[in-house]
Structure formats: structure tokens, C-alpha cells
Amino acid sequence: MADKGSILGGADLQNIQSDITTVVNGGITNTNISSSAAIDESKLAFSTMTGHTHNGTDARLITDNIVALLSTTAVSLAANADTTIYTVPAGKRCILSHAILVAGADAGASSTIAIGQNTAETDFLAAHTLSNLDAANDAVILIPVPNTTPLKGKSYAAATVIQAQVANQSGGASNTLFLFGTLYDA
Numbered sequence: 001m002a003d004k005g006s007i008l009g010g011a012d013l014q015n016i017q018s019d020i021t022t023v024v025n026g027g028i029t030n031t032n033i034s035s036s037a038a039i040d041e042s043k044l045a046f047s048t049m050t051g052h053t054h055n056g057t058d059a060r061l062i063t064d065n066i067v068a069l070l071s072t073t074a075v076s077l078a079a080n081a082d083t084t085i086y087t088v089p090a091g092k093r094c095i096l097s098h099a100i101l102v103a104g105a106d107a108g109a110s111s112t113i114a115i116g117q118n119t120a121e122t123d124f125l126a127a128h129t130l131s132n133l134d135a136a137n138d139a140v141i142l143i144p145v146p147n148t149t150p151l152k153g154k155s156y157a158a159a160t161v162i163q164a165q166v167a168n169q170s171g172g173a174s175n176t177l178f179l180f181g182t183l184y185d186a
Helices: 010-024
Strands: 052-054 059-061 068-075 081-087 092-102 112-117 125-129 139-142 161-167 175-185
Touching: 068 081, 068 092, 068 161, 081 175, 092 112, 092 161, 125 139
Parallel strands: none
Antiparallel strands: 052 059, 068 175, 081 161, 092 139, 092 175, 112 125, 112 161
16 A cells, blocks of 8 residues: 555555556557647547548548538639639539638629539529629628429539639629538449
8 A cells, every 4th residue: 555655565566567558558548648748640540430530640620421611712703704613522422502602892783603513504503693792702602592392402423523604794803602512422
């Protein structure tokens, strides 16, 4: 029995030896780690089913099977053009949910934007007139609006290039489009 002072008894030494053996043999737990410890991520094992992706060099949020920000792209409303805003990664499929356009300046009275796969830029979002974007930092949420029949979405295959198509341009060139959707395994 320890004397709670400067002399360690046999039982104390046995407990210390047992603790060291447990840690050295991989039995470390949360209670063994200080909250201020700077442990390299590559030394830890993580659940790949929940939370984050951990690969020893970075940690990023899992974007599969959740609605997430897929891209942030500058889109000019000063010229009619197709702008690539996202390409579906290999081995994945993508269902778009919505986009948010933040104006860099007045979008003008006639600028429209449509979103969809390359060569069919309206298959997700038909052309929407942006006349209500009157000043820098005005924003619109672009989402197909269902009626009584449920809205049918698109599931884009890997390597599908998704574009925003500007037509009838009359606005500024410094706008930002945030695209949201869900990725899942093909």
C-alpha cells in the first residue's frame, strides 16, 4: 500500500509497470491522452464510417450521402457563356439540390441563368431571370420549384460536367455561384 508520499510500494510499481505495458502495446485510450497533446494524425486510427475522412495528412468533412457545398465558382453576367461549375468525381453520382448566386453588382433587367449538364444546361434548373439582383451582395437561391407532382431530380454520372449557362447578359462580371448537392457511390 502506498504512503501517498515519497516512497512507492510494490503495488505502486506494479500499477505503473502495468500502465506502461498497456500504453506501449497499443492500449491507449482517451483517458490516457492530455487534451493539449499534439499527436500526429497518422499515428491514430479513425472510423471510416462516420465523421471525417482521415488519411494521415489531412482531415476533411465527408461529403458523400449528405447535401454539401460542391463548388464555388465565379460566373459572369456580363457575357452570354457556359461556365463549368462542377465535374462529378470518378466512381460517384451526383444529385444537385440548389445553388446560391451572390451578385457582384446589379445583374441587370434581362440576365438569366440555367444550370445542368454540359449540352443540356437546363436539365436541373431552367432559365431564371435575375432582375431582382439589384446591388452587390444581393443573393438568390436557385432551386427547381415543385408543383403538385413531385419534382424529378437528375442523378449525374461520374465525369459529367455541370455548367451554368448565362444568356441575355446585362449584369456585372464579379458574381459567385455556390452549388450544393449530394454525392453517393455509383
